Amino acid sequence: MSNSLKTNSARLLLLISIIFSSPKIFIYNADILSYINIQFILIFALRISSPQTNFNHLWFLFLASLINDVLTGLTLGTSGLIFLTIHAVASFQASIKLRSIFLSEWFAFGVAMIFAYLILGIIDQIIGFDISYNKFLLNFLFTILAYPIFWYPITKLYA
Amino acid sequence: MKFASSSNVDVKKKIIIFFIISLFIFIIDASNKKYFQPVRAVINDSVIYSINTVKLPFLFIADSSKSFFNLFQKDENSLKLDQFEGLKDKVEDLENKNLVLEKRIQYFQDIVREEKYNFPSQLAKTIIFKENIFNNMFVVNKGSLDGVKVGDPVIKNNVLVGKIIEANFKSSKAILLTNINSRVPVRIGSMKYNAILNGHESEKNNLKLTFLPKEYSFVGGEIIYTTSIDGIMPEGLIIGEIKLDKNKKFYIQPFYEVNKLDLVSIINLKKN
Numbered sequence: 001m002s003n004s005l006k007t008n009s010a011r012l013l014l015l016i017s018i019i020f021s022s023p024k025i026f027i028y029n030a031d032i033l034s035y036i037n038i039q040f041i042l043i044f045a046l047r048i049s050s051p052q053t054n055f056n057h058l059w060f061l062f063l064a065s066l067i068n069d070v071l072t073g074l075t076l077g078t079s080g081l082i083f084l085t086i087h088a089v090a091s092f093q094a095s096i097k098l099r100s101i102f103l104s105e106w107f108a109f110g111v112a113m114i115f116a117y118l119i120l121g122i123i124d125q126i127i128g129f130d131i132s133y134n135k136f137l138l139n140f141l142f143t144i145l146a147y148p149i150f151w152y153p154i155t156k157l158y159a
Numbered sequence: 160m161k162f163a164s165s166s167n168v169d170v171k172k173k174i175i176i177f178f179i180i181s182l183f184i185f186i187i188d189a190s191n192k193k194y195f196q197p198v199r200a201v202i203n204d205s206v207i208y209s210i211n212t213v214k215l216p217f218l219f220i221a222d223s224s225k226s227f228f229n230l231f232q233k234d235e236n237s238l239k240l241d242q243f244e245g246l247k248d249k250v251e252d253l254e255n256k257n258l259v260l261e262k263r264i265q266y267f268q269d270i271v272r273e274e275k276y277n278f279p280s281q282l283a284k285t286i287i288f289k290e291n292i293f294n295n296m297f298v299v300n301k302g303s304l305d306g307v308k309v310g311d312p313v314i315k316n317n318v319l320v321g322k323i324i325e326a327n328f329k330s331s332k333a334i335l336l337t338n339i340n341s342r343v344p345v346r347i348g349s350m351k352y353n354a355i356l357n358g359h360e361s362e363k364n365n366l367k368l369t370f371l372p373k374e375y376s377f378v379g380g381e382i383i384y385t386t387s388i389d390g391i392m393p394e395g396l397i398i399g400e401i402k403l404d405k406n407k408k409f410y411i412q413p414f415y416e417v418n419k420l421d422l423v424s425i426i427n428l429k430k431n
Contacts, residue, residue, distance in 0.1 A: 019210055020217075058173045065181065070206040072289055073296045073325075073332055076188040076199065080181025088174045127189050130339045 003052055006158055010046045010053045011060050017042055018068045035142040040086055041150045044109050047090035050158035078123055082116045109147050113140060200327040207298055207330045211286050255317040258397050278393050280424040295335040302329040312392055312426045318414040319396040337365040344388045348381025366411040379403040
């Protein structure tokens with residue numbers, strides 16, 4: 001895949017995941033997609049698999065985060081802080097790795113998620129927004145568990 | 160944080176710059192400054208309508224393919240099933256209307272009102288529906304220019320489904336009753352217990368009652384309807400009913416169905 005195709009398709013993938021993130025897939029009566037944060041996985045995996053994926057010098061990532069805020073009803077800027085945190089951890093991991101070691105990437109993704117959810121938790125405390133901590137925890141765990149499923153095709157296509 | 164590659168040195172700076180911009184936007188938006196509200200309304204309206212336009216061809220393709228396949232599959236039984244579904248909807252609507260009228264008659268019998276409230280409503284189309292860990296919310300195509308205000312109740316077939324939390328110029332955001340941040344003053348059954356109906360995190364029983372009187376008891380089938388406290392909600396909008404499970408523990412069954420909220424009505428709360 002050529003570099004321009006890689007960067008454009010990466011942007012498109014992220015945008016699609018933000019716009020069309022409401023299909024319902026039920027497993028045992030639970031809407032599974034509400035437990036997995038696909039955007040977090042895409043930002044991390046795309047950046048780490050293909051370091052030239054910088055989302056148009058981060059302008060695209062920033063605009064995508066504003067769209068996500070509007071569509072999910074969050075305070076403007078919230079997704080920006082989270083997306084950029086994940087991108088920063090991925091950039092750091094991409095800069096130190098010599099070769100692709102899945103486990104170290106997975107661990108780094110876990111660290112990125114901890115930072116992201118910490119920011120979310122702090123933001124919720126600041127604006128006094130009630131959140132379901134059980135769903136929050138499940139979302140955190142399921143997103144980390146879902147990472148390998150997305151990692152494999154992304155690495156094959158973008159590395 | 161250290162970025163080894165020379166091409167990545169620039170990334171560090173940009174991450175910091177955009178992080179500061181995001182933080183700045185967050186602080187302004189969270190502080191709810193009056194001068195930022197029109198800006199936010201414009202951002203919301205433009206994003207919502209652009210996304211909706213982008214989605215349209217995909218939804219059209221999805222709908223067309225569905226109808227195309229239905230063309231081959233449709234037999235007499237499925238036609239009858241369609242009619243049956245339509246009739247079921249009608250019956251549900253009439254039942255709810257009947258319940259509302261019953262409640263209103265009861266209300267007029269019980270209380271002589273000194274104040275009169277007039278609640279005109281307007282039809283709105285749901286253009287975005289989001290259910291995730293942060294929010295159970297939906298966006299409708301009516302905004303402050305159509306007279307929609309924050310706090311206005313949203314109903315479907317005379318059943319309360321949620322309320323407006325943010326009014327942009329040509330669109331509004333509403334939360335469902337099941338949203339964890341939703342609080343509605345209610346009255347329950349013939350005993351007229353007062354309580355607050357909250358959204359709950361549970362997948363199954365996602366509504367709960369708080370501030371119930373200590374001596375409450377439910378037999379099942381009690382209707383829950385809104386009560387007017389300081390005009391926050393109109394009196395007598397039905398919400399759902401109390402049901403008892405196998406262990407005789409009560410839970411709340413809302414009368415609305417989430418997948419049927421494509422068209423809703425917004426009540427304009429106006430005090431005469």
